[in-house]
Structures are given as structure tokens and as C-alpha cells.
Amino acid sequence: MTKKTETRRYAALLRGINVGGNKKVPMAELRSVLEGLGHGDVQTYLQSGNAVFTSAKRDPAALARELEAALEAHFGFRVACLVLDGPRLRAVAEACPFPAAELEGRQLHATFFSEQPGAERFAAIDAAAFLPEEYRLGDRVLYLYAPEGLGRSKLAEALARPAVTKGIDATTRNWNTVAKLVELTSATG
Known part of the structure; x- marks a missing residue:
């Protein structure tokens, strides 16, 4: 056998x-x-x-x-x-600090990192200056709330600067894509 x-x-x-x-x-x-x-x-x-x-x-x-x-x-x-x-993607979705179910997919994004960035990388970003946009750092992921979408986000520009991303592979997906990938990696058969 x-x-x-x-x-x-x-x-x-x-x-x-x-x-x-x-x-x-x-x-x-x-x-x-x-x-x-x-x-x-x-x-x-x-x-x-x-x-x-x-x-x-x-x-x-x-x-x-x-x-x-x-x-x-x-x-x-x-x-x-x-x-x-699949379990990692589900964990990212479940740990989202923003009310994903209440937001449009274009308003919420997840930037996935190849390794955990240290908090010092974000020290120069004055989060209050970008309100109502917000971000939260999770486990090898950054959650970004951008009410006007990623294309108009000044905070997204600041978060993409070399001081933040140097030496780490990172890629961003909107929440609709995150949810679909969770679904696709949870499928059986």
C-alpha cells in the first residue's frame, strides 16, 4: 500500500x-x-x-x-x-485591526513582508499627519486604511519609501484580493 x-x-x-x-x-x-x-x-x-x-x-x-x-x-x-x-492568510485576515466587513475592498489593504520590519523603520512617519488614513503593523503584514483608495493615499507613499522597505520584499493587495486568496487557499480537493 x-x-x-x-x-x-x-x-x-x-x-x-x-x-x-x-x-x-x-x-x-x-x-x-x-x-x-x-x-x-x-x-x-x-x-x-x-x-x-x-x-x-x-x-x-x-x-x-x-x-x-x-x-x-x-x-x-x-x-x-x-x-x-492558507492558515497564514487566514491569520492575517482574522488579525485585521480595521472593520473589514464595514469597508469597501479598495479602502483596506494588506502589505505582506518577507520578514518582520522593525518599528524603527516607521519612526519618521507622523501618523497623525495622514489622518483619516491609518496603518497598523502586524506579523509580517501592514494593514492600511485609505478611505479614498490606494491611488490617492499619501500615507501609502510614505510607507513605500526606501527607509521603510529597504532590504525587505513587500507586496500589497486590496482587501477583496486578500479575502479571495483566503477563500482559494481554504478550498479542499
Whole structure:
């Protein structure tokens, strides 16, 4: 009797692709790259670099490095990737300090980090100067409430400065996308 290898569902979040004609990564090719790495049940969500897949591997950081190398080999440019499993995404959603159910998806965002940024990175940001926009730092995630949306957010600009992000891979998703990725990584079968 052969023991079946148990798989886990993951979401891969690619940073900075398909924006303004730069770093074009067609979703069909992204699916193909993931399948070529041996992952199963591959599907993409939107055109902005969200993919869900199953893998028997258990190290999200190693999966991210493997995907980055495969994408660079395939496309010829580096794409920063973060890989999160379903429980991690659910934990991010459950820990949201803002009333997500009461807000429009465009008003709430999560910036996922490859590692926990220290509080000193945010010391120069005068949060009161950006009200009613607000942010809260969580476990390798930053929650941003931007009532007018990300495109008009001055706080988002401040949070994207090199003093905050240097040396850490980070990628942002609106709350609608976060909720959908939680759903997709929670699916069975």
C-alpha cells in the first residue's frame, strides 16, 4: 500500500508585474511555470500576480525562492515573490485591526513582508499627519486604511519609501484580493 503525500494549499504573491507595461508575466505562463515546478491545482487570480497551488513542500520561503529563480529563468528578469499558506492568510485576515466587513475592498489593504520590519523603520512617519488614513503593523503584514483608495493615499507613499522597505520584499493587495486568496487557499480537493 502506497502512502499518499499530503499537500498544502499556498498563495504566491508576485510583486510589481503587469504594471504600466513593465515586467509582463502572462497568467497562463505563470501557471505553466508553477506546474513545471511540480505544483498541482494551479490557478491564478486577476492579472496582478496572484496564484494558488498545492505542494507537498512545507517551507513557504523556499517555495518563494524556487519560484523567483524559475520566473527569472523563464522571463529574464527578477520578480519578488512571497508564498503564504492558507492558515497564514487566514491569520492575517482574522488579525485585521480595521472593520473589514464595514469597508469597501479598495479602502483596506494588506502589505505582506518577507520578514518582520522593525518599528524603527516607521519612526519618521507622523501618523497623525495622514489622518483619516491609518496603518497598523502586524506579523509580517501592514494593514492600511485609505478611505479614498490606494491611488490617492499619501500615507501609502510614505510607507513605500526606501527607509521603510529597504532590504525587505513587500507586496500589497486590496482587501477583496486578500479575502479571495483566503477563500482559494481554504478550498479542499
